[in-house]
Amino acid sequence: MNWDDTAPPTDDIDAERLVGGSADGEDQAVESALRPKSLDEFVGQERVREQLDLVLKAALARGGTADHVLLSGAPGLGKTTLSLIIAAEMNAPIRITSGPAIQHAGDLAAILSSLQEGEVLFLDEIHRMSRPAEEMLYMAMEDFRVDVIVGKGPGATAIPLELPPFTLVGATTRAGLLPPPLRDRFGFTAHMEFYDPAELERVIHRSAQLLDVDIDADGAAEIAGRSRGTPRIANRLLRRVRDYAQVKLDGLITREVAAAALKVYEVDARGLDRLDRAVLQALLGLFGGGPVGLSTLAVAVGEERETVEEVAEPFLVREGLLARTPRGRVATPAAWAHLGLVPPQQAPGASGQRGLFGA
Numbered sequence: 001m002n003w004d005d006t007a008p009p010t011d012d013i014d015a016e017r018l019v020g021g022s023a024d025g026e027d028q029a030v031e032s033a034l035r036p037k038s039l040d041e042f043v044g045q046e047r048v049r050e051q052l053d054l055v056l057k058a059a060l061a062r063g064g065t066a067d068h069v070l071l072s073g074a075p076g077l078g079k080t081t082l083s084l085i086i087a088a089e090m091n092a093p094i095r096i097t098s099g100p101a102i103q104h105a106g107d108l109a110a111i112l113s114s115l116q117e118g119e120v121l122f123l124d125e126i127h128r129m130s131r132p133a134e135e136m137l138y139m140a141m142e143d144f145r146v147d148v149i150v151g152k153g154p155g156a157t158a159i160p161l162e163l164p165p166f167t168l169v170g171a172t173t174r175a176g177l178l179p180p181p182l183r184d185r186f187g188f189t190a191h192m193e194f195y196d197p198a199e200l201e202r203v204i205h206r207s208a209q210l211l212d213v214d215i216d217a218d219g220a221a222e223i224a225g226r227s228r229g230t231p232r233i234a235n236r237l238l239r240r241v242r243d244y245a246q247v248k249l250d251g252l253i254t255r256e257v258a259a260a261a262l263k264v265y266e267v268d269a270r271g272l273d274r275l276d277r278a279v280l281q282a283l284l285g286l287f288g289g290g291p292v293g294l295s296t297l298a299v300a301v302g303e304e305r306e307t308v309e310e311v312a313e314p315f316l317v318r319e320g321l322l323a324r325t326p327r328g329r330v331a332t333p334a335a336w337a338h339l340g341l342v343p344p345q346q347a348p349g350a351s352g353q354r355g356l357f358g359a
């Protein structure tokens with residue numbers, strides 16, 4: 001059996017997790033109700049908001065369309081929300097599509113040619129567009145024109161098609177994968193950072209109000225601390241805690257209620273879930289803190305290599321719990337502390353013994 005053939009896409013696994021950044025079905029259903037509708041309502045990302053505010057206000061004052069905008073950052077940080085806000089602030093309609101939906105240049109030509117003047121085109125996962133579509137986009141962004149190729153082979157002719165001015169908002173989780181000619185055609189590029197706990201508390205209070213949920217300041221802080229810097233996760237944890245409070249208690253979410261509810265869902269005080277903890281437990285319990293190779297670690301937790309590498313590790317690395325070194329994965333002292341374990345001491349004078357953190 002080919003190991004890799006059986007691996008489910010890591011995006012799917014991420015969306016199934018309570019602390020995954022990607023949107024699951026329920027998120028998609030409730031997210032539009034929770035989205036801030038203006039830059040003023042958008043929590044955090046101060047620098048991006050301030051710069052974007054200038055770009056949009058200047059375009060409005062000129063009576064033109066705004067420059068193309070590229071938003072990069074991890075899933076769930078608010079890229080789609082910002083694109084809707086850009087359209088709202090510009091009083092412009094918005095068309096939403098994604099890179100994987102545009103596999104042929106013709107798909108893109110059809111969308112571009114039906115845009116209205118000033119319309120915002122939101123292209124999610126722009127790094128996953130096909131190459132011919134990408135090349136068509138270069139000209140569309142720069143000259144508001146595309147060449148539609150009619151026919152095949154030596155008889156093929158390019159028919160130029162004028163486009164109305166529009167604003168492209170591209171979103172990507174992998175800015176590094178964008179070819180430079182595409183990146184350079186954006187007039188404004190914003191990198192979205194993870195949110196700090198105070199900002200997430202504001203997101204949670206705002207969402208609680210919209211969902212008509214009673215929560216106190218400590219309850220919001222408890223959820224914020226477990227939300228991995230991501231508003232989508234904060235909103236999702238809030239909904240799960242709300243369910244618990246409704247079923248088991250009188251409804252008010254306090255710190256104790258939030259902690260008890262998230263214990264049921266196996267999201268710990270730092271936002272790690274079962275998969276994250278399994279990786280750490282294997283690393284510490286079976287391999288003395290490492291270094292250990294990724295494949296070995298994956299077998300030890302009964303997961304695919306890709307799942308450990310792409311789903312669990314980024315957060316563990318970001319939290320300073322795990323380090324990727326040339327010799328393999330290594331637990332940091334914080335990992336031992338988080339699991340309440342004491343790192344084994346290197347035996348005095350034991351030459352040749354592997355150092356725990358020295359790789």
Ligand SMILES: Nc1ncnc2c1ncn2[C@@H]1O[C@H](COP(=O)(O)OP(=O)(O)OP(=O)(O)O)[C@@H](O)[C@H]1O
Pocket residue numbers: 021022023030031032034035036041042043044045074075076077078079080081082124173203231232235
């Ligand atoms: N700054 C913010 N203030 C308040 N809520 C936010 C903010 N950013 C995101 N959210 C909320 O988080 C959820 C996810 O946001 P959004 O869909 O915009 O993320 P995204 O970056 O586009 O994710 P993906 O990369 O998966 O498409 C939405 O419900 C939105 O309301």
